[in-house]
Amino acid sequence: MAIQFLFFSFLVFLFNDGVFSFNPDLWLTPNSIPRAPLYDTGRQSSHEQIVFNVDHYGAKADGIDNSEAFKRAWEASCSSTSHSSVLLVPPHKTYLLKPLELQGPCEAKNITVMIKGNLKAPSERADWSREDLNYWIKFKNVRHLTVKGGGELDGSGQIWWQNSCKINKSVPCLDAPTALVFHRCEQLRVRDLTIRDSQKFHVVFSQCANVKAFHLTIRAPQWSPNTDGIHVTGTQDIMIFNCLIGTGDDCISIVKGSKNVYVKDIVCGPGHGISIGSLGKKNSEAHVSNVLVEKVTLIGTTNGVRIKTWQGGYGYAENIVFQDIFMTNVSNPIIINQHYCDSRKPCYQQNAAVAVRGVRYKNIRGTSATDISVNFNCSSTVPCRDVALQDISLVTPHSFASRSSCINVHSAEAGTVFPSCNGIKNQ
Structure with missing residues (x-):
C-alpha cells in the first residue's frame, strides 16, 4: 500500500531559547522539506x-x-x-x-x-x-x-x-x-x-x-x-x-526513549554509520520518534543510515527523516532490519516486533560497496509502513548492478529513485 503523504505527520523542529517544539499542523508532501532549527553557539554573559x-x-x-x-x-x-x-x-x-x-x-x-x-x-x-x-x-x-x-x-x-x-x-x-x-x-x-x-x-x-x-x-x-x-x-x-x-x-546511535533528535553536518567514517537502535532487545519496549538527520557524509562505513530492531520487542520507531546525505563506498547505504541479531546464539523467529513507520529518505546519493544498496528486511507480522523514498541515486563502481531488497514494507517513491523498490516490495 502506497504511502499517503497528506496523512504522514512529521516533526518540525523549532528552536527557541534551547527548547524544541513539534507542530502537528504541518504535513509532509512529496516536495516539502522539514525545517531545521536555528541555533547559536552559545551566549555571552x-x-x-x-x-x-x-x-x-x-x-x-x-x-x-x-x-x-x-x-x-x-x-x-x-x-x-x-x-x-x-x-x-x-x-x-x-x-x-x-x-x-x-x-x-x-x-x-x-x-x-x-x-x-x-x-x-x-x-x-x-x-x-x-x-x-x-x-x-x-x-x-x-x-x-x-x-x-x-x-x-x-x-x-x-x-x-x-x-x-x-x-x-x-x-x-x-x-x-x-x-x-x-x-x-x-x-x-x-x-x-x-x-x-x-x-x-x-x-x-x-x-x-x-x-x-x-x-x-x-x-x-x-x-x-x-x-x-x-x-x-x-x-x-x-x-x-x-x-x-x-x-x-556506530558514529551516532539513537536508542529507546529518545525524541526530537536533530543531527546535521556530520562526517562519519570509519564505523557503522548513523543508526536508530538497536531497539527491543530481550523482548523489551522501545520508543524513538521525531528524528531528523541531514547533511551527513559517510565514507567507507559498513552501514549508511540504518534502523535496527530485535524480534520480540514492542514499541515504535516513527517520524524519521534522512535527507541530503552523500555516501562513498558504503556497504549498506539504506537499511531497515527488523531481524537484527547481535548475539553468539542464533535468534529464533518471533511474531512481536518494534513497529517502524513514517520514515522518509530524500536526496541520498553516492556509491555502494555491495550490490544491495537499499535493504528493507521488515517483519511479516509488523511490516514497515509509510516509508517514502525521493531522489535516491546509489550506484556501485564495480561490475555488478546496484539493486534493492524490499521485504514486508509499504513504501512510495517520488522523483528519480535508483535502485527502486517498485515492483518487488512485500516479497
Whole structure:
C-alpha cells in the first residue's frame, strides 16, 4: 500500500531559547522539506565568572591519579554562589584520571568545565572497580552545564578492546566503560573537544534534555569493538552538529526513549554509520520518534543510515527523516532490519516486533560497496509502513548492478529513485 503523504505527520523542529517544539499542523508532501532549527553557539554573559583551577586543588601532571583533586575542584565550583563558575583544566598538561563522577545539583547558576589540557584514562583494567565499569568521566544531575575547551580526552581503550569477546572469542563478554557520560543533565552544551580511544562508547547522553553537542572530533581504530561515537538514550531535544566521527561502531546511535533528535553536518567514517537502535532487545519496549538527520557524509562505513530492531520487542520507531546525505563506498547505504541479531546464539523467529513507520529518505546519493544498496528486511507480522523514498541515486563502481531488497514494507517513491523498490516490495 502506497504511502499517503497528506496523512504522514512529521516533526518540525523549532528552536527557541534551547527548547524544541513539534507542530502537528504541518504535513509532509512529496516536495516539502522539514525545517531545521536555528541555533547559536552559545551566549555571552556579563556576569562575573569565578575560576577554579584544578592545580590549586592538588592536581599534578605527573602521571599520578588526579581524580580526588578534580573532585575537590568540582565541589568548589558546584557550590559556588556566583552566577557563573569555571572549572579549569590548564593547557599544555596531561592529567591521569581514574573513574570520576561529578554530581549536581549545584548552587552555581551556570557551570563551565574548561578542558584546555588533556585527560588520560588508566591503561590497566585493574584501576576500575566493578561499580565503575560503565563510565570513565560522568556528569550527573547538573543543569546549565557547558563542557568545552579544545582539549583531548584519551580513554586508553586498547587493553579493553584486546579483551573483548568480539575480538577474543575465548573470553566471556563483559562490560567496559564509556569515556564521557552525561546523565540527567539539562541545558547542556558539549563542544570543541577531542575524544579518542574510548574503552567502549565515547560520549553518552542518558536521560538528558535540551542538549547541544558540536565541534567534536571522535576517533578510534576501525577494529575497536563497541566504540560508538555518540550514543543517545532516553534523551529529548538534542542537537548534534558539525562533528567528525570515526570509530569501530556506530558514529551516532539513537536508542529507546529518545525524541526530537536533530543531527546535521556530520562526517562519519570509519564505523557503522548513523543508526536508530538497536531497539527491543530481550523482548523489551522501545520508543524513538521525531528524528531528523541531514547533511551527513559517510565514507567507507559498513552501514549508511540504518534502523535496527530485535524480534520480540514492542514499541515504535516513527517520524524519521534522512535527507541530503552523500555516501562513498558504503556497504549498506539504506537499511531497515527488523531481524537484527547481535548475539553468539542464533535468534529464533518471533511474531512481536518494534513497529517502524513514517520514515522518509530524500536526496541520498553516492556509491555502494555491495550490490544491495537499499535493504528493507521488515517483519511479516509488523511490516514497515509509510516509508517514502525521493531522489535516491546509489550506484556501485564495480561490475555488478546496484539493486534493492524490499521485504514486508509499504513504501512510495517520488522523483528519480535508483535502485527502486517498485515492483518487488512485500516479497
